[in-house]
Amino acid sequence: xxxxxxxxxxxxxxxxxxxxxxxxxxxxxxxxxxxxxxxxxxxxxxxxxxxxxxxxxxxxxxxxxxxxxxxxxxxxxxxxxxxxxxxxxxxxxxxxxxxxxxxxxxxxxxxxxxxxxxxxxxxxxxxxxxxxxxxxxxxxxxxxxxxxxxxxxxxxxxxxxxxxxxxxxxxxxxxxxxxxxxxxxxxxxxxxxxxxxxxxxxxxxxxxxxxxxxxxxxxxxxxxxxxxxxxxxxxxxxxxxxxxxxxxxxxxxxxxxxxxxxxxxxxxxxxxxxxxxxxxxxxxxx
Numbered sequence: 001x002x003x004x005x006x007x008x009x010x011x012x013x014x015x016x017x018x019x020x021x022x023x024x025x026x027x028x029x030x031x032x033x034x035x036x037x038x039x040x041x042x043x044x045x046x047x048x049x050x051x052x053x054x055x056x057x058x059x060x061x062x063x064x065x066x067x068x069x070x071x072x073x074x075x076x077x078x079x080x081x082x083x084x085x086x087x088x089x090x091x092x093x094x095x096x097x098x099x100x101x102x103x104x105x106x107x108x109x110x111x112x113x114x115x116x117x118x119x120x121x122x123x124x125x126x127x128x129x130x131x132x133x134x135x136x137x138x139x140x141x142x143x144x145x146x147x148x149x150x151x152x153x154x155x156x157x158x159x160x161x162x163x164x165x166x167x168x169x170x171x172x173x174x175x176x177x178x179x180x181x182x183x184x185x186x187x188x189x190x191x192x193x194x195x196x197x198x199x200x201x202x203x204x205x206x207x208x209x210x211x212x213x214x215x216x217x218x219x220x221x222x223x224x225x226x227x228x229x230x231x232x233x234x235x236x237x238x239x240x241x242x243x244x245x246x247x248x249x250x251x252x253x254x255x256x257x258x259x260x261x262x263x264x265x266x267x268x269x270x271x272x273x274x275x276x277x278x279x280x281x282x283x284x285x286x
Contacts, residue, residue, distance in 0.1 A: 003047045004035040011053055012086070018095040018132040029055050030083040031099040031128040034062040036137050038285065044222065046160040046257035050248045058083050060248040061160045063139055065128060068120065068153030070265040075113035076120060079158070081106050087128065096131040123147035140280035145271040152270045156234060156263035157281045164217050166237055166255050170196035173213035180206040199258070202239030206232050206265065213260055214286060221286035226262035230279045234261035
């Protein structure tokens with residue numbers, strides 16, 4: 001079920017419509033895809049009914065853009081500033097939109113660390129392109145260094161994928177992969193995934209890139225893919241206990257989504273002046 005009808009009238013969004021009937025809604029705040037529906041109206045993303053939508057905080061759900069920092073792995077605000085500032089429309093058609101963010105668009109306070117010291121003095125252009133195709137959503141992030149000095153960043157597309165019930169969900173494509181488990185903490189002997197990823201409590205894992213993970217559930221299967229430029233895949237569900245402590249999720253919200261995130265976090269991307277990098281994620285109904 002979509003919560004897109006709950007969006008306030010003063011939240012600027014772009015609505016995309018494909019010829020095949022698919023529809024997507026993208027907020028300018030955070031360049032965040034909030035909804036993706038198939039021609040028959042089925043919602044494939046999760047937007048929390050308790051999400052903060054007044055542009056005072058990150059929006060819980062959809063596809064947040066974590067940039068130029070993943071989580072708290074750096075001096076900036078958690079997951080970086082890109083998801084908590086307005087982007088500008090650069091190009092738009094019926095079924096696609098490109099949004100742009102530059103350093104000039106970011107308030108000075110968000111470029112500083114917790115002590116008020118400048119932590120991101122770099123000039124950049126970040127473009128997010130969202131394209132609708134038949135039963136498919138493409139999200140592409142491109143970053144260009146427009147300054148005179150090199151900079152480094154980490155990033156992720158923090159996709160909240162809607163599910164029927166996480167307890168009945170299985171994700172294939174990771175069998176045999178070693179992963180880092182953020183719930184139990186780093187282990188010198190990283191565990192090896194045995195079979196499908198299933199959910200019986202909090203799951204917070206970083207896998208080597210899963211180029212074709214598949215979410216298997218009764219209503220539909222969803223394939224999730226990413227390019228080689230994003231070398232990790234994060235899989236997250238808060239489980240009941242953590243979910244109950246998060247004010248922008250209902251107590252049972254964890255049952256309705258899983259995050260499968262295309263990420264580049266273990267090794268930062270370094271861009272010299274005028275260099276560019278491109279990453280992304282493709283979601284396709286199987």
